[in-house]
Amino acid sequence: MKAFTSTLVFEKPQVGKGKDKSTIQCLEWYYKNLYIGNKDGVIQHLILPDGGGGDSSSVREVGKRQLGRSGPVNQLKTISVLNHLLVLWDGSVSTLNMFSLEPVSALKKIQNVSLFYVNELCDQTQPVFAQLFTVSSKRRIVSIHRVFVDKWECVRQVSLPQDPVALAVDETCICVATNDRYLLHDYQSQSTLDIFLHNHGKQNIIAKKSGEGEFLLNGPGSLGMLVLRDGISQRPPVQWSTDVLDAAVYFPYVLALQSQAVQIYSILDQQLKQTIPVQSARGLLATPENVYVIAEREIHCLTPIALGDQIQALTGCERVDEALVLLDGVQALLPKDSYEDLYKNITCISGLIKFYREQFLEAKELFIKCGLDPREIICLYPTMSGICEDFKAQLSAVRNAKDLQTLSKEDKPTYQQYQKFLGDFLTEVRETTQGLCSCQIIDTALLKLYLEQEKSEELNLLVSSPNDCALNICVPDLEFHKRFFTLGLLYQSKGQHVNAIQTWVNIVEDDCADKTQSDVYQHIVNTLALLQHKDVIWQFADWVLQRDQEAGIQIFTKHTDENMFAPEEVFSFLTKYPTALVCYLEFLIYELKSQEEKHHTLLATTYVAQILQKENNVNRQGIRNKLQQLLWQSSLYNTREVHGQITSTALHMEKAILFGKTGQHKKALQTLVHEGKDQQATEDYCWRTSAGQDRKFTNTQFLNLLQIYLESSQHVSAAVDLLNNNAVAFDLVKVLQILPASWSLQLVTRFLCESLRETHHQRKMRRVEMNLAKVEHLRHKHTAMKVAQRLIKVDSGRICHSCQHPLTESEFLRSPVGELIHTQCYRKVNSPSVTY
Structure with a gap:
């Protein structure tokens, strides 16, 4: 990758033959000012164009100063708030005006200095000063000075165990490299911490401040170590070469200088990212805007490429993992909008790469995470091209992209996996904010996809629930695949109820074949029973009842709104559908508990009419059972009107029930005996009318029946059977009074035994009940006495x-x-x- 661009900003002219004593030794920068310290003791002041870069033609020299006849300028440092330029030359630190390069006479030289470091300016104090740290060339001490505009003063000295070789400072923490180790010393708390040893003979010693409270050190094993002021390293080390001359940090990169190149490593993943060739390199100077590379006769400016451009370049090369690492590492340096756009772009590209690698689960998660427009994926599928014709894809192409159209023809199993992915992805984003912007396209794509995959259940579920399918696309597709039932569901979901039901009617009448649904007729009935559009129900009611009256009447009996249809309105419609009329009346009486006489009477007379019309029909007895049940249970029908319809018929049990409803039980029994000639039905009548009545009523009913039997010699056998089978229902004394004298004892022996046994049993039961009552009374009395x-x-x-x-x-x-x-x-x- 390309993190920096290199520009030659200064080049010394070539000298003649012989040893060149004017090579560059050190460099200092402030804003547009560049200060060069040369080997021959000359300081040059250059002015750079805006930005601190530019080629050598745009750099001009504005000043020069010769410090002496010979000797290299070892170190330069500006103190801008004081307009001072500190110079280390000939073993001493002197001060020049940073614009005129004239000596500051008020500040005398500090002698015997091998290197120095200027801390951040204390520009909030009065008077303003800066901190200067000097290392003595003769003693193992670091002296701390305060530098004012017209004086400096030594405020503290720190003793070292060995000669210092390199120095960096962060606030009160001094990082010193001695002959064999690195030390951290806090001069306020007087605490010293050994970090690690180094091999001075085999590697260059590097100690640079790399950030707030952090130092860059050349550690053992050629490791670039980033160490905090408490001695802890929070980042993995950078593995660089053994011949590193100098290093600098320009976040998120570490630049390691070799004699012929600058190698740029990422702090975030510790990988080598770029190599920039340089001839005869000597040092690096990192500024807030650029990094300068110092060579013997040249100065190069390394200008960082915008982080967003770097990330996009990595993304374009499909190095998405590196791009994400870089993006996460520099998030705090980017505007929020820029970060979100870059993150979305990287995640989308990563998802697309995994998509074509058939890593569908990871691809789906990435597409959802980055909020990808679903249309970007939909338009990749050949059969979906007509859905989003006006959409222009923004997603960048990737190298491993596959032609899904070719894949659908040559490798169908793999293409089916791609189809499954599309279905899963669209289903998951359909109800989210991500999918709301293109609801119609998503739903239409899902419908086409389910059609291709022949997923009937998912297809019907989609169109029967609220959806945004485009009718102009989906209707032709459903008709082409002969999915007419689903087409009706789609019409229904769009509120086109007439089109929906008419489509299903065509299926039932076999005008259009659809084998995916078995009972379409019942579905039509259920739909009409739920429909709130009365005019649509009336439009199809005739067709429904003509096909099946018992099932079709459900559009009225099972309708969710019981008040939508008035009973009279339904009665007038059902006059030509007698079976449906009966079902509707049964619904009113047994489910809605109608208390209107006309409903009960109409149901009874309708039963009678059906029975009379179906003399030879196998269902006749079932209708009679319903009629008898109604006559027994209901007390609201008009008995005279019903009786008038059955007077001349053979419905003798029904006549008897009607007589019993008016209290004419004896007449009812006579009808059953003489006309019905059904002994068992007669006895059942007595027992049913006696249910819930006292014993006297039961005795009377059975005694009346016995008397009717005894009136004719034809019914003697029935009378005997009545007595023997129902002894408990008779009063023995009254029976004995009416029995003919001609009857033998043998005929009634069974009756007499049963009756006496029952009488004796009843007497004993009454005694038991009386004694139990006495005991209960005594128990209550005993309890009252104990309380009193x-x-x-x-x-x-x-x-x-x-x-x-x-x-x-x-x-x-x-x-x-x-x-x-x-x-x-x-x-x-x-x-x-x-x-x-």
Whole structure:
């Protein structure tokens, strides 16, 4: 990748033959000012164009100063707030004006200095000063000075165990490299920490401040170590070469200088990202805007490429993992909108790469995470091209892209996996914010996809629920695939109920074949029963009832809105559909519990009419059973009107029930005996009418039936059977009074035995009940006495509730009703000699 661009900003002219003593030794920068320290003791002041870069033709020299006849300028540092330029030359630190390069006479030289470091300016103090740290060339100490505009003063000295070789400072923490180790010393707390050893003979010693509270060190094993001021490293080290001359940090990169190149490593993943060739390199100077590379006769400016451009370049090369690492590492340096756009772009490209690698689960997660427009994926599929014709894809192409159209023809199993992915992805984003911007396209694509995959259940579920399918695209597709039932569901979801039901009607009438749904007729009925559009129901009601009256009547009986149709309105419509009329009347009476006489009467007369019309029909008995049930249970029908319709018919049980409803039980029994000639039905009538009545009523009913039997000699056998089979229903005395004298004892022996046994049983049961009542009474009385027999205190003047005398005795009780009473009075009143 390309993180920096290199520009030559200064080049010394070539000298003649012989040893060149004017090579570049050091460099300092401030804003547009560039200061060069040369080997021959000359300081050059250059002015750079805006931005600090530009080629050598745009750099001009504005000043030069010769410090002496010979000797290299070892170090330069500006203190801009004081307009000072500090120079280390000939073993001493002197001060020049940073614009005129004239010496500052008020500041004398600091002698015997091998290197120095200027800390951040303390420009909030009064007077303003900067901190200067100098390393003595003769003693193992670091001196701390305060540099003012016209003076400096030594405020502290820090002793070292060995000679210092390199120095960097962060606030009160001094990072020093000695002959064999790196040290961290806090000069306020006087604490010293050994970090690690180094091999001075085999590697260059590097100690640079790399950030807030962090130092860059050349560690053992040629490792670029980023160490915090507490000695801890939070980042993995950078593995660079053994011949590193200098290093600098320009976040998020570490630049390692070799004699012939600058190698640029990422702090975030510790990988080598770029190599820039340089001839005869000597050092690096990192500024807030650029990094300068110092060579013997040249100065190069390394200008960082915008982070967004770097990330996009990595993304374009499909190095998405590196791009994400870089993006996460520099998130704090980017505007929020820029970060979000870059993150979305990287994630989309990563998802697309995994998509074509058939890593569908990871691809789906990435597409959802980055909020990818679903249309970007839909338009990749050949069969979906007509859905989003006006959409212009923004997603960048990737190298491993596959032609899905070719894949659909040559490798169908793999293409089916791509289809499955599309279905899963669209289903997951369909109800999210990500999918709301293109609801119609998503739903239409899902419908086409389910059609291709022949997923009937998913297809019907999609169109039967609220959806945004485009009718102009989906209707032709459904018709082409002969999915007419689904087409009706689609019409229904769009509120086109007439088109929906008419489509299903065509299926039932076999005008259009659709084998995916078995009972379309019942579906039509259920749909009409749920429909709130009355005019549509009336439009198809005739067709529904003509096909099946019993099932079709459900459009009225199972309708969700019971008040939509008035009964009279339905009656007038059902006049030509008698079976449906009966079903509707049964619904009104048994489910809606109608209390209107006309409904009950109409149902009864309709039953009668059906029975009379179906004399030879196998369903005749079932209708009679329904009629009898209605006559027995209902008390709201008009008995005279119903009786008038069955008077001349053979519906004898029905006649008897009607007589019984008017209290003419004997007449009902006569009808059953003489016209119905059904002995069992007659006995059943007696028992049914006796249900819930007292014993006297039951005796009367059966005695009436016996008398009717005894009136004719033809029914003697029936009378005997009646007595023997229903002995418990008769009063023995009354039976004996009406029995003919001509009957032998043998005929009624069974009846007499059963009757006597029943009489004896009833007498004993009454005695048991009476004794149980006595026991219960005594139990309650005993409980009351236990509650009343308690001594209590009363005031004088109280009288006995029973005898009305003063309570002068020592013992008295509270009666069960709560009144005070003498003990003797209580015993007298509650004497055990009570008769029951």
